[in-house]
Amino acid sequence: MMKREFTDILIIGAGPSGMVSAGYLQQHNVQLKVVEKQQFPRFSIGESLIPRCMDNFAEAGLLEIIEKHGFQKKFGARFIKDDKVGEFDFSQKFGEGWDWTWQVPRADFDHVLAKEIQSRGVDIAFETEVTAADFSNENPVVTIQHKDGKQSEIEAKFVIDSSGFGRVLPKLLDLEQASTLESHSSVFTHIEETIRPQGKEGELITFEVLETQVWFWYIPFSNGKTSLGFVAPTEWFDQFDKDPEVSFMQMISKLNYYKGRFDNYPLEFIPKNIKHIAKSVKCLYGDKFALTGNSAEFLDPVFSSGVSFATESGLRAAKLALKELNGEQPDWQADYADYMKEGIAVFSSYVRDWYNGDLQDIFFHKSPNPEFKRQICAVLAGYVWNMDNPFVKKHERIIGAVAKFIQLEN
Ligand SMILES: Cc1cc2nc3c(=O)[nH]c(=O)nc-3n(C[C@H](O)[C@H](O)[C@H](O)COP(=O)(O)OP(=O)(O)OC[C@H]3O[C@@H](n4cnc5c(N)ncnc54)[C@H](O)[C@@H]3O)c2cc1C
Structure with missing residues (x-):
């Protein structure tokens, strides 16, 4: 018999989605366990936030601790194509809401969130991977594999799957579905800009459009590092050298606005490559589980909506799971799936109309x-x-x- 532990809510993954769920549930004194495959700090992509996520971090009680770390503030975004510029200032937006947010190296950012959640007494098991799940009994039971290869089980009353591109439950329960969006891929790395322009040129997130379907991001961080990346139809990347560092510099040489600006900086790491970015699922919840963040749906990086959706869904799922624990019967379809799908539909239209x-x-x-x-x-x-x-x-x-x-x- 495998060793088995019990918890009320099991969260899979300690990214922003899982940590916002954990923050909310911890504030409501729920017995929680988080299982995270990697050791933190670990690299993650998704470095430019949008203001809506500030509401979610605030409700999970995480805003103050993030604020203390002095991440680069983001007040808007700039889009450039040849000599044309479109700039958005969040303080000029229609309606209520936050006017700013942050640009963050995710290794540091996610570590800040996880440390804060741990310091509030939540048990996060790092280097522990969920490998199987059984939903056939009254309570779900997941199998976890520890760093030393040993396995054990966790029985929970409810499971929130925030495993990002790990997509644990979509894979184990056969819930994956092809996205309706066109297939794009991305290549990215960091540099250290030792001579960075002062003011806006060295602070503002900028997207340079090379072709209608091909774009580049410039995301400067407050620690002196800068994230550079390309997103394009998957076959666009085939024209470049097989060596990832050589090919990245070949792509950089195609830039117009940023021509020459990054030529003398060594790449901080071999460029990473994510193919076929868009992900979807057949359903966003089921009996005693919910899928949140990238484990549920991911559209495209172009509008930096990933972390906002991850935290929005993490918070919503946590609220409904709490109701379920309290013996209520939350309306997961209306208050979770339909709500999230409304937001996803809006961004899907914008992604479609960006690429057309x-x-x-x-x-x-x-x-x-x-x-x-x-x-x-x-x-x-x-x-x-x-x-x-x-x-x-x-x-x-x-x-x-x-x-x-x-x-x-x-
Ligand atoms: C190229 C690209 C650029 C992007 N740019 C942006 C951007 O600028 N802004 C933005 O908001 N979003 C962006 N995104 C999206 C963003 O990366 C995600 O939406 C966001 O990180 C999702 O957060 P999450 O908490 O759902 O998942 P993650 O942050 O990925 O966290 C999931 C965690 O689950 C863990 N895990 C996985 N499998 C298991 C397992 N079996 N057991 C236990 N733990 C497991 C992982 O180790 C990981 O730590 C981008 C995405 C791509 C592909």
């Missing part, structure tokens, strides 16, 4: 309509559930319609 060029026509228009810009800015800030915003409410058609007017002008 319509949104880029709006972003790079010489004299953008200021009201439209405010409303789009609120979407970019992550406020995608505000039905007062026409760019949320009519997300399926409005971008195409506005772009058509712009295209007729030209």
